[in-house]
Amino acid sequence: MDLLSILSNSLRGAFGPEAAIYALAAVGLNLHFGYTGLLNFGQVGFMLVGAYGTAVPVVAWGLPLWVGILIGIACAIALALLLGVPTLRLRGDYLAIATIAAAEVLRYIYRSEWAEPLTGGVFGITQFANDFYDFNPFSGPFVVGPFNFSANALWVMTVGWGGTLLACGLVALLIHSPWGRVLRSVREDEQAARSLGKNIFSYKMQSLILGGVLGALAGSLMAINTQALTPDVFMPILTFYLWTIMILGGASRIMGPVLGAIVFWFLLTFLDSLLRQAIGTGVIPSGWLESSDVGAIRFAFVGLGLMLLMMFRPAGLLGKQKELRLDVR
């Protein structure tokens, strides 16, 4: 077995474009859940409207890509209002139900025959992000030792991680302001915040919109990264990867989602490479495990890892473990 290549694969996974995209979407989710206590189980819905908002105007109407990105953001705001207005005045679980349902409904609408002229239905749309790659400052691939990224991947990574860090910076500024104090008080006890004159509905709405827009930007980048968009990329399971990432890194920590995404993608690619090599070299006898099983097995291992984490570091890698004990009176 070639350990060096396993390791380099894993590191590529950990810092690759996908990790950046997931991190950005998880920063939005962290604003929702970690800081406001909103149960959003449909972050993938925001990614979907962001991705299609970006691609459709370019392909269908020939608009420039940056207009598409703005339209993606506008779609996320509309979705947040649509979800928030009826549910944010109610108990927390209503938002959870509404978001999980809305994300699935949206996926079915975007893949329906009815929407096909715009979205390309199940076949999706391709080649809409050439504007983005025209701006690529990198001319050749990046090769240092075992690392190897194409120029385009490098460009997406730069924008993705740069954007994620900017988003983290913005969240940090917001959370450490009086605005963030109200947000966290809503998470702790809505009634107490209300008794002190805070309009909690408005704050929950602002949080839902802001986190949703971050999700939409992640969706845009996801579309741009592959230059190919199909609705079935946006399965509900993606939302749960984002939750895993947030909890892994530590909810309500600024850098939690970033570390979570890196660790998540490291583990995923590490297990993938390791198992494939083990099968290929006969360390795991064929008949025990086929390489076609690897995709599923690695998620089982991630699940196991998450269980161990919850047992030994329940507040996540960066979380303050002390905070969790506070609920005990």
Next chain:
Amino acid sequence: MSGDQEQHELEPDLLAEREELIDVERELEAQGPSAGAVRAAEALTGVAPEPGVAKPDPILSADGVVREFGGLTAVDVDHLEVQRGTITALIGPNGAGKSTFFNLVSGFDTPTRGSWSFNGTDISRMAAHKIARLGMVRTFQLTKALMRLTTLENVMLGATGQSGESLWRAPLRFLWSDQERSNQKRADVLLERFRLSHMRDEFAGTMSGGQRKLLEMARALMVEPDLVMLDEPMAGVNPALTQSLLGHIQTLRDEGVTIILVEHDMDVIMSISDWVVCFAEGRVIAEGRPDDIRRDKAVIDAYLGARRSLTQEDDK
């Protein structure tokens, strides 16, 4: 009290603190009624001690407020006025509807019917946060500490008109840092007053039940209200601190704040309130000065009647 036997084992500084409190108490007693108490008594002279009686200058006035839970009528108040600048106590047996009445007038619950006004403004269909901004703030019987905020943050949250609470200004610290600093000073003074300074930077979730009561009161005062509604603020607070809490409540009244207080301890009520309203089964059955209430037949039936039947059961 079993505490007395252990007294000699107490820390010296605790003892000193206690002596200090006893001194404060003596001083208060020696001074006689405070300016606010005198003012309140004067304002209420000539007001007849009967349910629903009109007051010369009501800050809160409720009309026909009814709250039904299914078949149960939890609150049914025909008319009730609260005189400005007084300490008005709400008393009544468990389940009499005191907390429900608090929830209704503060906008936390919706009445079946009825209306009420605060400072002359009809607020009966107003959202709770708007009522609080008008200057009417309540605390909760079951305390609501914001656990994963520090004690200081809990109190600072109460400040009104914070410009940094708007999303656009929040990232630009220089726009609100001055206001934040002055709010912090005010919060520190309140923490000092309620003897919570040592908890300043701890999570409020680490506080004891009694400390949370104090925190809630400090937080409510941070709003700078005209009317504070305290739902059993003394429950679970140790006797020495209860004395100083009572002192704070009286000081507030002397500063012109109106206080409505739910309390079960009769000694406390008789010693500090200017006016007492007695609830039973959702209705106001009596109101008057403490001395009127002490002798009121309806109150004795509602309270002492219940106590008598309890002791009889104990004997069995």
